[in-house]
Amino acid sequence: QVQLVQSGAEVKKPGASVKVSCKVSGYTPSELSMHWVRQADGKGLEWMGGFDPEDGETIYAQKLQGRVTMTEDTSTNTAYMELSSLRAEDTAIYFCVTGLYCSGTSCPGNYWGQGTLVTVSS
Amino acid sequence: QSVLTQPPSVSGAPGQRVTISCTGSSSNIGAGYDVHWYQQLPGTAPKLLIYGDTNRPSGVPDRFSGSKSGTSASLAITGLQAEDEADYYCHSYDSSLRNFVFGTGTKVTSL
Numbered sequence: 001q002v003q004l005v006q007s008g009a010e011v012k013k014p015g016a017s018v019k020v021s022c023k024v025s026g027y028t029p030s031e032l033s034m035h036w037v038r039q040a041d042g043k044g045l046e047w048m049g050g051f052d053p054e055d056g057e058t059i060y061a062q063k064l065q066g067r068v069t070m071t072e073d074t075s076t077n078t079a080y081m082e083l084s085s086l087r088a089e090d091t092a093i094y095f096c097v098t099g100l101y102c103s104g105t106s107c108p109g110n111y112w113g114q115g116t117l118v119t120v121s122s
Numbered sequence: 123q124s125v126l127t128q129p130p131s132v133s134g135a136p137g138q139r140v141t142i143s144c145t146g147s148s149s150n151i152g153a154g155y156d157v158h159w160y161q162q163l164p165g166t167a168p169k170l171l172i173y174g175d176t177n178r179p180s181g182v183p184d185r186f187s188g189s190k191s192g193t194s195a196s197l198a199i200t201g202l203q204a205e206d207e208a209d210y211y212c213h214s215y216d217s218s219l220r221n222f223v224f225g226t227g228t229k230v231t232s233l
Binding site: 035037044045046047050059061062095097099105106107108109110112113114115 | 155156160167179215217226227
């Protein structure tokens with residue numbers, strides 16, 4: 001069984017960066033295809049990016065290209081999502097999500113973190 | 123602006139059958155990419171309801187079913203229950219964007 005536990009809420013100023021962690025238990029991050037999804041208050045789900053196991057690369061949502069970086073630390077079984085040049089519209093709950101049967105074009109998210117609220121405010 | 127369009131809301135009386143559509147295009151659903159469905163209760167993380175167009179993960183009641191035809195997919199709830207009140211999202215891959223995409227989301231209400 002996979003469990004994902006995320007870091008706590010963050011408050012950041014516009015222009016700053018935020019790094020959210022997602023601790024994996026039950027599997028190592030390298031055995032999974034970790035993706036990140038965010039949701040602004042009262043809005044829908046937005047896919048941010050994730051690992052493509054067929055190409056061995058991480059792909060990012062076009063609108064976030066250049067501002068988002070997803071990494072993993074195998075020594076601590078932790079995945080990270082860093083978002084830079086923060087704007088007010090980046091205020092959202094950020095989720096890590098993964099599944100056991102992911103491909104480059106299909107990744108049903110069986111397992112979700114609890115979510116991390118990131119607030120961007122001056 | 124999502125490339126997968128869902129109705130903002132659907133409602134039905136307890137026990138009724140409701141369906142939620144997810145309309146895409148030839149670069150996503152119409153290209154044959156898997157469609158997955160999620161249920162999100164207020165204040166919680168989404169939960170996988172249907173994967174690979176029609177399959178239910180273990181533990182999901184059989185009143186939930188998925189289908190796909192052409193450039194659209196649908197989620198049906200047969201025998202609506204009060205506990206099914208939630209937001210529902212479809213999810214697929216788009217080859218033009220080379221990105222995964224979510225639908226716009228549908229709020230289901232039990233009358």
